[in-house]
Amino acid sequence: MRTPPPAVVRFVQRLSRTLGRAGAALKPRQARLLDLTGGVAAIMLMRAAVQTRLVEPLAAGPLTAGEVARRLGLHADTVHRVLRGLAVYGLARLAPDGRFSLTSTGRLLLDGDPHSMAGWIRYVTSPMVILGWSRLPETLRDGRPAFNAATGTTIWQHLAEHPEEEEGFARTMRELTLLAAPLIIAAYPWPRSGTVCDVGGGAGGMLAEVLRAREGLRGLLVDQPGPLAAARDYLASQGVADRVDLVEGDLFDGLEASADVYLLKDVLHDWDDAQCARILGTIRAAAPRGARVLILEWLQEPNRAEFPVSISDLMMLAQTEGRQRSADEFFAIAAEAGFAAGRVIDSGAYGIVELTAV
Ligand SMILES: C[S@@+](CC[C@H](N)C(=O)[O-])C[C@H]1O[C@@H](n2cnc3c(N)ncnc32)[C@H](O)[C@@H]1O
Structure with missing residues (x-):
C-alpha cells in the first residue's frame, strides 16, 4: 500500500474525530457514559480472545461457536457469548444461523495476520499494565509514577527480570513502530550516507525501515541485551543485518556510538525532565558537533486534549516516570544538554523534533 501524504492522514484523523463526536452527541448522555464503561469489556474480551487464540479457527471462514470450541477444546456456550461480545465491538459478525466470522478489524487479533495487533492487546491488558492503571487514584494524590510506587521497581527492571515479557514488549513496540514508520520515513529528508544510531531502539523496527529506505546508510542499535536479542533475527530478515552494529548500552551511562543522526523514538516519554536531560547529555557526549538528534514521539x-497522545501520556503516568511533551518542552530540555533547536515536522503519525549538537 502506498503511504498517504501527511496532510491526508491529518484530514482523515480530524474527520473521524468530528464524525465520532457528532455520532455520540445524538445519544442521551447516560447512554454516552454507558458506552464508555464498555471499554473494560472490550479490552478484556480481546485479551481473552488472544490468550486462547479464540479467533484463529475463524481465519479460514465462518463457524459456529460449537465448532470453534471443539477445535480449541473450549467451553461451547462461553465461546458463543464471548464471540457475540466481540461482535458488539465490531470485531466479529454473528449471522442469524449462529455462525461467526471475522471483520477486517477482528483479523488483527490473529497472530498470523501480517498487521497483527495481538501482541499489543496482550501488552495493554497484561497484569503489569493493569496494575499501573489501578493505582491512578493514589497517583492523583501523590504524583508518584504508579507502577514504581505499586511495585517498588521500574517497568525496565521488571522486564529485565521477566525475559518472556521483555521480548513480548520489544516485539509489540516494533509492531506499533512499523505502523508509523512509513510516514516518518516519508516526512524527513534522511541523509544518503553516514551512520544512524537508534538509541533505545528496541527490537530494531525503526532502524531497519530507515536503512531499507537509504541503502548508503549504516546503523547502530543501542539497547539492553533482551531487546537486542529480539532485534538480531529481525534485522537479518529485513536484509540489513550486515549494515547494523548492535551496541549494548545504558541511556544514562555513556554511549560508544558516534553517528550523524541519532533517533530517540518513544524513549524520552518514559522519563522525567531531569532524566531526559541526562539521556540527551549521554548522546551529546558521544555525538560529533553538527550531529542531529530526531525525537520521534506524539507531541502533546x-x-x-487529543487521542491518542493524551491517552498515551496517561499510559506513561501509569507505567513509567515520563509523559508526552510538546516540541517547545523538548527544546527547553535539550538546550541544557548542548543541543540547538531544529525543525519540527508533523509526519501525520508522529512528530519529528530535530536537534543539532552544538
Ligand atoms: C518504549 S520502548 C521504545 C523502543 C523503540 N524505540 C520503538 O519505538 O519501537 C523504550 C526502549 O528503551 C529501552 N531502555 C529502557 N531503559 C534503558 C536503559 N537504561 N538503557 C538503554 N535502553 C533502555 C527499552 O529496552 C526499550 O527498548
Whole structure:
C-alpha cells in the first residue's frame, strides 16, 4: 500500500474525530457514559480472545461457536457469548444461523495476520499494565509514577527480570513502530550516507525501515541485551543485518556510538525532565558537533486534549516516570544538554523534533 501524504492522514484523523463526536452527541448522555464503561469489556474480551487464540479457527471462514470450541477444546456456550461480545465491538459478525466470522478489524487479533495487533492487546491488558492503571487514584494524590510506587521497581527492571515479557514488549513496540514508520520515513529528508544510531531502539523496527529506505546508510542499535536479542533475527530478515552494529548500552551511562543522526523514538516519554536531560547529555557526549538528534514521539500541547497522545501520556503516568511533551518542552530540555533547536515536522503519525549538537 502506498503511504498517504501527511496532510491526508491529518484530514482523515480530524474527520473521524468530528464524525465520532457528532455520532455520540445524538445519544442521551447516560447512554454516552454507558458506552464508555464498555471499554473494560472490550479490552478484556480481546485479551481473552488472544490468550486462547479464540479467533484463529475463524481465519479460514465462518463457524459456529460449537465448532470453534471443539477445535480449541473450549467451553461451547462461553465461546458463543464471548464471540457475540466481540461482535458488539465490531470485531466479529454473528449471522442469524449462529455462525461467526471475522471483520477486517477482528483479523488483527490473529497472530498470523501480517498487521497483527495481538501482541499489543496482550501488552495493554497484561497484569503489569493493569496494575499501573489501578493505582491512578493514589497517583492523583501523590504524583508518584504508579507502577514504581505499586511495585517498588521500574517497568525496565521488571522486564529485565521477566525475559518472556521483555521480548513480548520489544516485539509489540516494533509492531506499533512499523505502523508509523512509513510516514516518518516519508516526512524527513534522511541523509544518503553516514551512520544512524537508534538509541533505545528496541527490537530494531525503526532502524531497519530507515536503512531499507537509504541503502548508503549504516546503523547502530543501542539497547539492553533482551531487546537486542529480539532485534538480531529481525534485522537479518529485513536484509540489513550486515549494515547494523548492535551496541549494548545504558541511556544514562555513556554511549560508544558516534553517528550523524541519532533517533530517540518513544524513549524520552518514559522519563522525567531531569532524566531526559541526562539521556540527551549521554548522546551529546558521544555525538560529533553538527550531529542531529530526531525525537520521534506524539507531541502533546499542554492545553489540547487529543487521542491518542493524551491517552498515551496517561499510559506513561501509569507505567513509567515520563509523559508526552510538546516540541517547545523538548527544546527547553535539550538546550541544557548542548543541543540547538531544529525543525519540527508533523509526519501525520508522529512528530519529528530535530536537534543539532552544538
Ligand atoms: C518504549 S520502548 C521504545 C523502543 C523503540 N524505540 C520503538 O519505538 O519501537 C523504550 C526502549 O528503551 C529501552 N531502555 C529502557 N531503559 C534503558 C536503559 N537504561 N538503557 C538503554 N535502553 C533502555 C527499552 O529496552 C526499550 O527498548
